[in-house]
Amino acid sequence: MYMVHPHHDGNELIGQILLTLPFVLALFLYVYAVILTQRRYQKQWPIYRIVFWFTGIICTAVSVIGPLAQLAVVDFRAHMVTHLLLGMLAPLLLVLATPMTLILRTLPVSKARMVTRILKSRPLRILSNPLVAALLNVGGLWLLYTTDLYMLMHQNLAVHILVHMHVFLIGYLFTISIIYIDLTPHRTSFIFRSVVLLMALAGHAILSKYIYANPPAGIIKSQAEIGGMLMYYGGDAIEILLIVILCYQWFKSTKPREGLLQKQIISQ
Amino acid sequence: MVKDNQKFTNQHRFNYERRNVWTGVLFGLGVVAFIDETVFHQLLHWHHFYDKSTTDIGLVSDGLFHAFSWFATIGSSFMLADLHRRHAFWFKKWLGGIFIGGGAFQLYDGTIQHKVMNLHQIRYGVDILPYDAIWNVLALAMIIVGFILLRGSKGEERDTEKRGLNVHGPSAS
Numbered sequence: 220m221y222m223v224h225p226h227h228d229g230n231e232l233i234g235q236i237l238l239t240l241p242f243v244l245a246l247f248l249y250v251y252a253v254i255l256t257q258r259r260y261q262k263q264w265p266i267y268r269i270v271f272w273f274t275g276i277i278c279t280a281v282s283v284i285g286p287l288a289q290l291a292v293v294d295f296r297a298h299m300v301t302h303l304l305l306g307m308l309a310p311l312l313l314v315l316a317t318p319m320t321l322i323l324r325t326l327p328v329s330k331a332r333m334v335t336r337i338l339k340s341r342p343l344r345i346l347s348n349p350l351v352a353a354l355l356n357v358g359g360l361w362l363l364y365t366t367d368l369y370m371l372m373h374q375n376l377a378v379h380i381l382v383h384m385h386v387f388l389i390g391y392l393f394t395i396s397i398i399y400i401d402l403t404p405h406r407t408s409f410i411f412r413s414v415v416l417l418m419a420l421a422g423h424a425i426l427s428k429y430i431y432a433n434p435p436a437g438i439i440k441s442q443a444e445i446g447g448m449l450m451y452y453g454g455d456a457i458e459i460l461l462i463v464i465l466c467y468q469w470f471k472s473t474k475p476r477e478g479l480l481q482k483q484i485i486s487q
Numbered sequence: 488m489v490k491d492n493q494k495f496t497n498q499h500r501f502n503y504e505r506r507n508v509w510t511g512v513l514f515g516l517g518v519v520a521f522i523d524e525t526v527f528h529q530l531l532h533w534h535h536f537y538d539k540s541t542t543d544i545g546l547v548s549d550g551l552f553h554a555f556s557w558f559a560t561i562g563s564s565f566m567l568a569d570l571h572r573r574h575a576f577w578f579k580k581w582l583g584g585i586f587i588g589g590g591a592f593q594l595y596d597g598t599i600q601h602k603v604m605n606l607h608q609i610r611y612g613v614d615i616l617p618y619d620a621i622w623n624v625l626a627l628a629m630i631i632v633g634f635i636l637l638r639g640s641k642g643e644e645r646d647t648e649k650r651g652l653n654v655h656g657p658s659a660s
Contacts, residue, residue: 413562417554425550431537432546448536455557462558466565475573 238283275312306390357422427451503575511584517560545604583636590629
């Protein structure tokens, strides 16, 4: 039987609006920064980056407000779609829009220095370590789906907001810890990132099948099965993008120097 | 002229012999896992996503190999491109690697994952023995073919040495 009780309508709406506000704000700030940068440098900020930002924000918005978000409260399959959008696809799209690079280009030098100092700080170094980010990411998911947290999330507004922000923020943190598209002060080796990504993907796949076999409290079996499969295969689709980007970055970095290759050919 | 060029383009392969094999092994593993997923899970519906007798260790093994196979397919494709870029591609080593990697994964899947960990069976509602036999014999055959190909490519190496070409590249000269 279904035991999850959605919050009262008023409360639910407040939660949705509170969750949407930061993303709407981010959208406007990005556009404002693009306008400022273009005015200062007389140079076009890449259109595709703006498109990435807009689609990323749309992905977050449909998972926290509107029909899909409402359905997600009572339907585990819809919930899983929002989880994929909010925790995986949106972070990737937003990272591809390189917001940190944009911020540093837009801010006056003194303020930009301050931001770099914060980015280089020890807490951020620890958090953006791939292993820490992966543990927070996959560990958080295991906690959500194997304990009563999932049920609590639908009963308590504060928990609802916290869980959703956590899913998004940690997804973002994990993405920047694996692929270096935006500004990245703390770098680790390709091998290390590959191993961590591999473990995180495995953890995600294992949890999907675990959900399929052991529905979280309050979820009916048929929905848990479809939700688990959505997580397994939907996760794959987005993970493939991450792997391709990571491998492409390796490919570019290991490019043999032209001169060396020429010399090798001549010497033989 | 074209022939000359071809010999010319792959002349760094002796420095990258092992990498050619590994690139093949990873690609073979990925391809077999991909065939397993598309043909047996999605098209034939013989394999099941989850089987009630699946053990916990079976789930862990499945998750690890699932993630690894995607990574191996994509990663080894970039490694292949890198070998070409370095004029170091060696077809026989690469192909041998593919057979070994593919066969090894299929054998692991057919023995450990299907039989020991009970992840799922090849097919349900039939006498499973012939399926298991064909599956694993095929896997062994692939591994053997792979090793034969690798041995065969040793000949190429000797020929080149006999002709007095620089086998070890400029680093040793």
